[in-house]
Amino acid sequence: MITGKNYIGSQLKASGSKVLKTFNPLLNKENPWVFIEATDDEIEEAVSLANKAFTSYKKKSGLEKAKFLNTIADEILALGDVLLEQYCIESGYPKGRAEGERGRMIGQLRAFAEMLTEGSWVQATIDTAIEDRQPSPKEDLRKMLVPLGPIVVFGSSNFPFAFSTSGGDTVSALASGCPVIVKSHSMHIGTGEMVASAIIKAAEETNMPEGVFSNLVGDGRTLGTSLVKHPLVKGVGFTGSIKGGRALCDLAAQRPEPIPVFAEMGSINPVVLLPQALKENSQKWATAYAGSITLGAGQFCTNPGLLLALKGEELNRFEENLNQAIEKIQPSCMLHPSIYADFNSGIAKIKEQNGVSKIAEFKGETILNHGTPTVLKVDGKEFLENKILHSEVFGPFSILIECENEAELIEVISKLEGQLTGTIISEENEIEIHKEIISALQNRVGRLIFNGVPTGVEVCASMIHGGPYPASSDSRYTAVGIHAVYRWVRPLSYQNWPNELLPAELQNENPLQIVRTVNNKLTLSQI
Structure with missing residues (x-):
């Protein structure tokens, strides 16, 4: 089931000459699989595909994206024990840990799907016009959250499932309407490829655009730098060392168009x-x-x-x-x-x-x-x-x-x-x-x-898995739970826009039946 190739959208490609292998720490020896690092051309193709996919993926309804995420969960579970065995071989963790972490990964996918089905996460806010207001009329203004664009996610070493290929960063970005390019962690590339295959299969089954997800293999410095510096990339998710996270923050800040980096980097708790x-x-x-x-x-x-x-x-x-x-x-x-x-x-x-x-x-x-x-x-x-x-x-x-x-x-x-x-x-x-x-x-x-212990992180809306620097690069947004979606969006306001041309979330009729703030009051009502 492992090819050693890069997923560029749904296509498996490996035109490069540089190779990587993973390591079995229990046996203290290299694993047999050979993985081919992505070339510059393959990186460019993955980012370009993601940018093209963004045009249509951002328009997908909450129900369509929810179906996509639920199908990813189903396809990951369909991989069965073979996936768990690969996880254990590349991490040294016992099977029980693999099963628990897979459950957390599946739970995250289901939670975001439920959030998308309900729909109020977009924070639709409406202030209706007052044409006869003195001394000047009040314009009709409507605001909601919209996705940023292609997001790069760096897999983490210590959580091959929950903070990696289909972990919280990836799932929250997909939920927001952003395509994702994963830089697979070098310690568990095989596990990452198997999970990536499930995501790709789910994308095809639910008619998601080609390029909504890619999975690339390569050295952290070269591949990671190329992805963060690419002008079409609009955000970064990272879990790892202070040195690595800070380097990514600095790279992103030095771009002609700076982009946000949400990095969890270190904590002694x-x-x-x-x-x-x-x-x-x-x-x-x-x-x-x-x-x-x-x-x-x-x-x-x-x-x-x-x-x-x-x-x-x-x-x-x-x-x-x-x-x-x-x-x-x-x-x-x-x-x-x-x-x-x-x-x-x-x-x-x-x-x-x-x-x-x-x-x-x-x-x-x-x-x-x-x-x-x-x-x-x-x-x-x-x-x-x-x-x-x-x-x-x-x-x-x-x-x-x-x-x-x-x-x-x-x-x-x-x-x-x-x-x-x-x-x-x-x-x-x-x-x-x-x-x-x-x-x-x-x-x-x-x-x-x-009166508890800090280990054990519940995946729910009230959890904060961040903190002041350097625990995370931006303490306002958590890396765990459905509120992670707010890292990958920005507010967009519509002024005096024709009702029929507004997004469904902002139309007078409230066709999605979501909770909205209308003239400073939370309501499900039509306007």
Whole structure:
């Protein structure tokens, strides 16, 4: 089922000479498939096709796009266990993880299809004319959201399904009416091609225009740069490193016509452990956080990489419990030898810093490419003085900051860069006397969690999977849930337009029966 070629619209092409292979981290060897990098001509063809497709795809009704997304979901499921096996071979993740992530990918597709079927997401807003208004008449003005144009999506390493070929970026862009060109992630190109084949088949079955979707293979720097700089591309979605995301933001900003880049780039997700909660439930929270730190080999954007607590007996007991819990957790396979090497070098660098000690570490034998769960510790003063200690270590790792008092803890929070999440572990009556901590944390994060763990991201309208820079390049729009659609649209206003020539969403009769804002009131009524 894997050809190693690029999908240029519905056509499989591979005229280039440069090749890539994926890697099986469990077996520590290259996979057999050979993938051909897209040439400059193939890149140009894919973008031109997407631009041509935009002319007709942007006019597709919500019901037509909903059928397309539901059919993508059906075709992905039809691939069955073969797709799950490919996912596991290229990621090192177990089958259970593959099944769970596929379910999330399917859920995203169904959720956006439901949004399109209902239709109110376009935010139709109407202010009717008042011809006899003095001193001057009021014009008839009607506004709605319209798609931007072709979007480039970069697949992520750690979520081969949910943040890649048919992940949230792709699905939200297709839902908005934008064609998509995916730059397949080099660690799971085979998985990406299989998912791309399902999208292409769904496009053909639902009569979507040729070029509504393409899937390209290539080096991140060369292929990615070419796509972002192309004048017909109108937006970018990215999940990955700060270095990679920032490079894309800079490229997009330097274009003659700058375009938006929605990048999720890094987060250490601080957790504040208040003393009364540790006194009452030390074992419970140690067990929960040992599990969260090591979940998926720690390769989650929401991995709790920073634990903050006040010096005292309660913290000492928590450290002992955390050590016992971490020691019992078997290391998991990481995505790639390069990620495994970066994980080990990141820990080694932090261990070299002044004042750093070890709290917990798995003590048994580890297999190659399996990250050793590790928790280190440093005091608040050292953390504030040493930026190296603020670095994200991607993998099953966390660092505990022992603060002298609440003022130091608040200062630590205020000196952090933007984060995806911030968590408070507290007894209910305890949190009332620590409101300044909550206020400080609120300024640094996109999602505040009370008595839970940051790993586990619900796909729903109320979820925010973004945060102040560098957690994301634009904290106003989430990368998860149906509101992701607002990254790929812009408002368009119609003034004094003939009713019969208006989009159906803005016509007097409200033929789509959607909720609209008419003269500052939400209504389903006709005008």
